[in-house]
Amino acid sequence: MLVDWFTVAAQVVNFLILVALLKRFLYRPIIEAMDAREARIAARLAEAEKNRKAAETEHAAVLQERRDLEDRRQELLAQAEKEVEAHKQDLIGKLHREIEDLRARWNAALARERDLFFQDLRRRLVAQVAAVSRRAFRDLAGLDLEQRLLEVFLQRLTNLEAAARIEFVDAAKEAGGNVLITTAFEMPAAMQTRITQALQELAGETLTPRFESNPEAASGIEVKAGGCKIAWSLDNFLQGLEEALAAAFAESDGRRLA
Amino acid sequence: MEITLDSLVFRRYGPVVLNATILYTWLVMALLTLVSWLVSRRLSSGPEISRAQNLLEVVVSGVRDQIRQISQEAPDRYLPFIGTLYLFIAVSNLLAFVPGYHPPTGSLSTTAALAGCVFMAVPLYGIAQRGLGGFLGHYFRPSVFMLPFHIISEISRTLALAVRLFGNVMSGVLLGGILLSIAPLFFPIILQALELLIGQIQAFIFAVLATLYIASASQAHEEGRQRVLADSTEEIKPNQQEGMNA
Numbered sequence: 185m186l187v188d189w190f191t192v193a194a195q196v197v198n199f200l201i202l203v204a205l206l207k208r209f210l211y212r213p214i215i216e217a218m219d220a221r222e223a224r225i226a227a228r229l230a231e232a233e234k235n236r237k238a239a240e241t242e243h244a245a246v247l248q249e250r251r252d253l254e255d256r257r258q259e260l261l262a263q264a265e266k267e268v269e270a271h272k273q274d275l276i277g278k279l280h281r282e283i284e285d286l287r288a289r290w291n292a293a294l295a296r297e298r299d300l301f302f303q304d305l306r307r308r309l310v311a312q313v314a315a316v317s318r319r320a321f322r323d324l325a326g327l328d329l330e331q332r333l334l335e336v337f338l339q340r341l342t343n344l345e346a347a348a349r350i351e352f353v354d355a356a357k358e359a360g361g362n363v364l365i366t367t368a369f370e371m372p373a374a375m376q377t378r379i380t381q382a383l384q385e386l387a388g389e390t391l392t393p394r395f396e397s398n399p400e401a402a403s404g405i406e407v408k409a410g411g412c413k414i415a416w417s418l419d420n421f422l423q424g425l426e427e428a429l430a431a432a433f434a435e436s437d438g439r440r441l442a
Numbered sequence: 443m444e445i446t447l448d449s450l451v452f453r454r455y456g457p458v459v460l461n462a463t464i465l466y467t468w469l470v471m472a473l474l475t476l477v478s479w480l481v482s483r484r485l486s487s488g489p490e491i492s493r494a495q496n497l498l499e500v501v502v503s504g505v506r507d508q509i510r511q512i513s514q515e516a517p518d519r520y521l522p523f524i525g526t527l528y529l530f531i532a533v534s535n536l537l538a539f540v541p542g543y544h545p546p547t548g549s550l551s552t553t554a555a556l557a558g559c560v561f562m563a564v565p566l567y568g569i570a571q572r573g574l575g576g577f578l579g580h581y582f583r584p585s586v587f588m589l590p591f592h593i594i595s596e597i598s599r600t601l602a603l604a605v606r607l608f609g610n611v612m613s614g615v616l617l618g619g620i621l622l623s624i625a626p627l628f629f630p631i632i633l634q635a636l637e638l639l640i641g642q643i644q645a646f647i648f649a650v651l652a653t654l655y656i657a658s659a660s661q662a663h664e665e666g667r668q669r670v671l672a673d674s675t676e677e678i679k680p681n682q683q684e685g686m687n688a
Contacts, residue, residue: 186550186608188448190457194464195546195555202471202530207522210478213485214502215518217495220487 334375337405337416338382344414353387355412363393364408370397383407446612447549463549470534470546501529505649512650513657520656523563527556528649535611535641539634545641548611550604557604560652561596564659571660580659603651610644 344352356363365371365379380393406415450462481494491499505525509517534545546552568577581592614637622630 186446186448187554188446188459188461188463188551190459191448191461191463191549191551192555192558195467195552196559198464198467198471199526199530199555199559202474203522203526205471205475206478206526206529209475209482210498211502211521211525213482214495214498215521217485217487218499218503221489224487 331375333405333416334371334378338378340416341382341386341414344386348414349386352407352409352412352414355410356387356391357389359410361389361391362409363391364396365393366396366398366406366408368398368404371395379405379407446551447544447546448551462544463546463552466534466544467546467552469543470530470537473537474529474533505529508650509653512653515657520567520653523559524649524653524656527560527652528645531556531607531645531648532642535645536638538615538641539638544615545611547607547641547644548615550608550612553604553608553611556607556648557600560603560655561600563652564596564655567656567660577659599651599655603648607644607648610640614640 363383365376371379376393376395380391383391383393404416406413447462447466451459452462452465453460477494478498481492481498484492485495486492502521502525505528506517506521509515509520509524513520531547534547537543538545547556565577568580571577572580581589614633618630618634618637621633
């Protein structure tokens with residue numbers, strides 16, 4: 185007999201016991217452990233998803249912040265460029281003004297130097313012309329230049345206009361007859377006498393002339409009574425020459441500056 | 443040569459017999475329970491798990507997946523029964539390489555007992571699932587004249603289950619013994635390796651057929667299939683199943 189019914193019954197019982205044992209010791213704990221693991225993994229995935237979303241939000245915020253910063257930077261840069269440009273224009277303006285100022289001062293200094301130069305030149309010219317004239321007078325006429333100057337001066341005194349004569353006389357009276365006669369040279373006594381006589385004739389009264397020589401003065405003769413002055417010198421001749429020279433220098437300077 | 447282990451009796455107490463079939467069955471039961479207990483004592487639900495736990499998880503997951511695929515239902519209702527069938531038969535056959543061991547599945551009494559359990563499980567699961575009326579109605583479809591054929595089918599397939607497993611395992615053992623006497627070198631080893639493979643296949647076939655029988659009787663297939671297709675991995679809750687059945 186292949187089938188022993190007691191064994192069959194025993195095996196059925198054995199099998200049912202084994203089902204209960206394995207259910208208790210195998211299936212339930214294993215399934216619980218797997219379910220717990222799946223739950224943990226699901227929780228971790230949910231956490232990771234939450235973190236990812238938070239990170240994305242943060243990322244978006246950072247990007248926005250960076251864009252704002254970039255905009256702000258561009259704005260500041262533009263503003264700075266504008267300010268620099270304005271400052272540059274201001275500096276350039278100041279520079280132009282300073283240059284103009286310097287040029288004006290330089291021109292003024294140049295003009296002053298030119299004036300000084302012309303004054304010096306005039307003095308030298310006068311001296312030279314006087315010397316040349318003196319020698320020419322001396323060579324040509326055999327007379328001293330001063331002698332001739334005196335003659336001319338006396339001539340002028342004689343031909344003095346009425347208004348000028350009255351003015352001189354009034355001034356001489358106010359000065360108490362004190363008259364100062366200045367020449368560039370030392371006047372000889374004879375000449376002093378003639379001058380004195382001529383002046384007394386002019387004034388019609390006694391004068392007390394005082395003679396001075398001033399080498400710095402231009403060649404000529406000058407009579408001063410109080411605030412009135414009668415003079416004649418080579419300056420009168422040289423005045424035209426000086427003006428012509430000044431005009432020539434001014435034209436030359438204008439060309440150079442241009 | 444003994445064709446059945448039942449005749450190898452160690453003790454006899456009146457009608458109660460302690461034979462080799464029962465003894466080896468206890469051995470397999472003890473082994474399975476001990477290993478399960480040892481592993482499940484220190485289960486980890488974290489990412490780091492022991493190799494033994496990993497092995498058991500693979501086995502349990504594999505059995506669940508197979509049940510889910512075959513029955514198109516949530517597997518946990520059937521897992522203790524089907525899983526124990528498979529594990530018991532597989533381990534019984536696997537230990538055949540141990541010298542002196544005889545697989546209890548080589549006894550027709552054991553396979554008859556297992557087939558009888560399946561035979562009883564079919565109506566139990568069916569009634570639990572569909573109610574008595576619903577289950578019995580299954581025998582009268584498509585016509586009342588089909589009742590005898592349904593009953594014959596139930597009995598014959600149960601017999602087929604028992605005899606198939608018994609025949610395969612017993613023939614393997616017998617063939618090993620015969621070959622050992624004819625050609626003692628090499629051939630028995632090759633044949634035993636083949637027999638190990640056949641033993642695993644038989645365990646798989648037995649479990650698959652049991653699942654099919656139980657599932658076909660306990661579940662209106664179309665409903666179950668649609669439900670499982672809609673949610674193939676998630677566990678189906680009992681109240682949902684009741685609602686579907688209603």
